[in-house]
Amino acid sequence: MKGHFKLLLTAGLIVAALCFTVSPGNAQADVIETPAPATNIKQINAGNVLTDYTQKKLNAVDNQSPIANMDRKYNQTTIDPTSTNPGDTFSTINGSTSSNSFKTKWYLPDGFNVTNYQHGNFQSVAVDDAGNVYFVESNGSDTNLGVIIKFNIAELQQLGADKDVMALWNAFNYFNPYTDEGVAHNQQYENDYQQMKGPFDQIKLLNQSLDQEKSSMNTVLNNEKNAQKWAKHWKRRAQKSDKPAKAKLAKWQAAYKTASQKVTGYQKLIKQTSAKIAGYEKQVSTVKQQDPQLFKYADIAQAAQISPQVDIGHGQTLTFNPQNKHLYMVEDNTLTDLRNRDENNTVLELDPETMNPIRQYNFKMFHGDSANLQLHTLAFDKDGNAYWGRKNGMGYMFFFGRLDEHSVHFQASPSYVKTRGSSPNQGTSANPANDRLYFVSDDILTSIPTGEIRDGSFTPSDIHYSVFNSKKEWESLSFDQNGRGYLLALWPAQLMTSTGELD
Secondary structure, rough: OOOOOOEEEOOEEEOOOOOOEEEOOOOEEEEEOOOOOOOOEEEEEEEOOEEEEOHOOOOOEEOOOOOOOOOOOOOOOOOOOOOOOOOEEOOOOOOOOOOOEEEEEEEEEOOOOOOOOOOOOOEEEEOOOOOOEEEEEOOOOOOOOEEEEEHHHHHHHHHHHHHHHOOOHHHHHHOOOOOOHHHHHHHHHHHHHHHEEEEEEHHHHHHHHHHHHHHHHHHHHHHHHHHHHHHHHEEEEEHHOOHHHHHHHHHHHHHHHHHHHHHOOOHHHHHHHHHHOOOOEEEEEEEEHHOHHHHHHHHHHHEEEOOEEEEEEOOOOEEEEEEOEEEEEEOOOOOOOOOOOOOOOEEEEEEOOOOEEEEEEEOOOOOOOEOOOOOOOOOOOOOEEEEEEEEOOEEEEEEEEEEEEOOOEEEEEEEEOOOOOOOOOEEEEEEEOOOOEEEEEEEEEEEEHHHHHHHOOOOHHHEEEOOOOOOEEEEEEEEOOOOEEEEEEOOOOOEEEEEEEEO
């Protein structure tokens, strides 16, 4: 059913035309378009990009971090779809420099129905400056492959998803082609689609006619306005008994009358075409009313845009660069540094409009006599400065520089945090509202002004903490333009948002 057109925009209604292909042993849902694998990605080979540093020359900022989840033991729960799931709320506890809470916005599904490797393993969240949210879905540690899924938050809100923490979970699990129920739902939609195919085709043709009619009417309206302007001009001249002016006046008055008649004709034609569209929309609506739940979930699923399957590495580094409006993903396939100096860090840059890769950066980061450091975190501030961080004993150190089509280079911050409040290095994220860089660990967010990271001038009082007791695995953090945090936590996988701006 690949020939079905995906989305029809009508005068007053958006009709989502979904299609599914179901075959025994290899079921695949076409609720969203699954792109072909990315090929011919431009390669940028930058060589060694790290200005080396000496650990002893770095300044250890002697902070007293509050302690969060150090033992990496988590309270894992499962979702019972037969009961009410209000979501979680986790509030800051003692040791935090300000008060805030994270609340569940959406539980995430078993997967977005791209491959049968899906198991609810989401690794990153990113938010751009246009109101879109992106998730990285991992196929698992043995594959290092995955996809990036994009949603427009406002569109999901229009579909009612903002009022239901289970909206995404229900929609994609409903059409999961790797379950018997999902196969049955796909087939039910296919049956419904056959009833709607004729009206869909007519709506498509009529919308094309409607667009042409509106375009023609706009041209005639401009002619009418122009004729009216010149008629007024020559009327003033004609009042002075100017015979040539009277002739011009008669000409433009006739042109105005002709244009006005054409406008009336197009208005009537547009009204007739719109009425025909409304009639076919009513036929579609009648079919959809037979199974409102199916089409509710179909509309939500259709809101997703998906990338080609790519190497996502560990998967926790998806980030948005506000300076060039692109997404970046580190393809870190090990959790250590690179094994030798022949290996490269690889970072994939993607266009968020098409979700296709633009270029891949390959580079080394030599340290000391033999080490080749590997990226496991990445963030960009609003000026396009790139940051990443790594554990340094019981502390945490930062690197900064550039990572774009113009330049790739990094250097260590002159200062590092002597004490961190939790064990894992889950990620870094830049807040565009307050220009602070956050490093994420389980149940604690630690932030420092970006400018003071670059010049190394931060002191213990510049370090802010948000401490929680969720006992969840905190995977990734991102921010909207107002400084509200978007937190990805496991298990179950859920997107949480802060109730206020994070500091």
